[in-house]
Amino acid sequence: MESITKNRQSPEVLRAMVERAYGPDRTPVGEGWVSELGHGWFNVAYRVRLRDGYEAVLKIAPPPEVEVMTYERGAMGIELAMLDLVAAHTSVPVPRVDFADRSRELCGADWFFMPFVDGDNLGVVGPELAARELAAYKEQVGAANREINSVRGTAFGPLAGPGDASWRRVFTGIVEDVLGDGERRRVDLGWDYDTVREVLAEHAASLDEVSEPRLVEWDLWDGNVMVRDGRIACLIDHERAFFGDPLIEVGFAGTQLAAFGDPTDFMRGYGHPPLTETESVRRRLYCLHLTLVMVIETVYRGHTDPGQYEWARGQLAEIMAQLGRTRR
Numbered sequence: 001m002e003s004i005t006k007n008r009q010s011p012e013v014l015r016a017m018v019e020r021a022y023g024p025d026r027t028p029v030g031e032g033w034v035s036e037l038g039h040g041w042f043n044v045a046y047r048v049r050l051r052d053g054y055e056a057v058l059k060i061a062p063p064p065e066v067e068v069m070t071y072e073r074g075a076m077g078i079e080l081a082m083l084d085l086v087a088a089h090t091s092v093p094v095p096r097v098d099f100a101d102r103s104r105e106l107c108g109a110d111w112f113f114m115p116f117v118d119g120d121n122l123g124v125v126g127p128e129l130a131a132r133e134l135a136a137y138k139e140q141v142g143a144a145n146r147e148i149n150s151v152r153g154t155a156f157g158p159l160a161g162p163g164d165a166s167w168r169r170v171f172t173g174i175v176e177d178v179l180g181d182g183e184r185r186r187v188d189l190g191w192d193y194d195t196v197r198e199v200l201a202e203h204a205a206s207l208d209e210v211s212e213p214r215l216v217e218w219d220l221w222d223g224n225v226m227v228r229d230g231r232i233a234c235l236i237d238h239e240r241a242f243f244g245d246p247l248i249e250v251g252f253a254g255t256q257l258a259a260f261g262d263p264t265d266f267m268r269g270y271g272h273p274p275l276t277e278t279e280s281v282r283r284r285l286y287c288l289h290l291t292l293v294m295v296i297e298t299v300y301r302g303h304t305d306p307g308q309y310e311w312a313r314g315q316l317a318e319i320m321a322q323l324g325r326t327r328r
Contacts, residue, residue, distance in 0.1 A: 086215075
């Protein structure tokens with residue numbers, strides 16, 4: 001996926017990164033040892049083959065001169081912290097970090113190496129799978145997501161803090177950051193920004209039902225699931241994690257917006273019953289947040305194809321209607 005946030009580097013810089021991480025004896029020479037992985041939307045990622053044949057993936061954060069959305073600042077640090085938490089407190093398969101460098105000396109940004117995962121990307125192969133096989137994977141994703149959500153936090157908010165005892169304050173603050181990002185770049189939502197704020201305020205009482213902070217992945221799309229031989233091989237891309245309400249996980253989005261897919265198999269694997277009335281209201285607010293991000297990020301990432309923007313605006317209009325607002 002193309003985005004101006006991808007911090008591509010020359011072979012010379014990439015070789016210097018390999019040497020720093022693995023040492024000169026394992027640093028490759030010649031050509032053909034590196035290739036870009038193209039599925040991500042935010043960071044650039046390279047598949048690297050070392051001199052001894054070991055295969056790794058290098059992820060590099062966006063260049064410092066590229067403006068990102070507020071919640072994306074310091075995203076690689078969030079991912080590294082999330083990998084530690086998941087590895088320490090769950091059995092969910094996530095990448096091991098071989099080496100991380102946050103000095104920003106070689107490319108002006110954070111970067112890290114992890115082992116290459118031998119598997120298929122569920123977002124790529126999913127449409128080609130038999131219905132029963134895809135359903136089994138979705139159930140496994142639900143079960144893995146529940147295990148991640150079983151990790152308790154001491155407060156709602158960022159992994160590194162500061163936290164807050166009120167989920168309402170944290171979530172409304174998250175949405176306000178997104179709206180502020182959109183206003184700063186004059187992104188046309190199809191709605192007045194203050195109307196969106198009014199809708200959020202009208203339904204915010206539903207957030208008070210959430211009293212216990214849980215570890216939330218938030219970005220667990222099929223494209224972040226690697227599978228092999230009928231099992232999840234690894235979950236990747238953890239830079240958007242925080243402590244919040246598990247219902248904000250993207251696997252539940254389809255309960256309100258059909259465009260995000262049938263959530264039945266995910267919810268079966270998760271072990272979640274049908275949503276209550278208050279949970280449904282809360283999930284609509286989370287869909288509001290998600291669609292706002294999807295509209296506004298197209299501008300921050302420099303997308304030239306209007307398709308993603310128009311599609312996301314359509315989903316935003318649908319969830320606004322569910323929350324009681326229709327365009328005049």
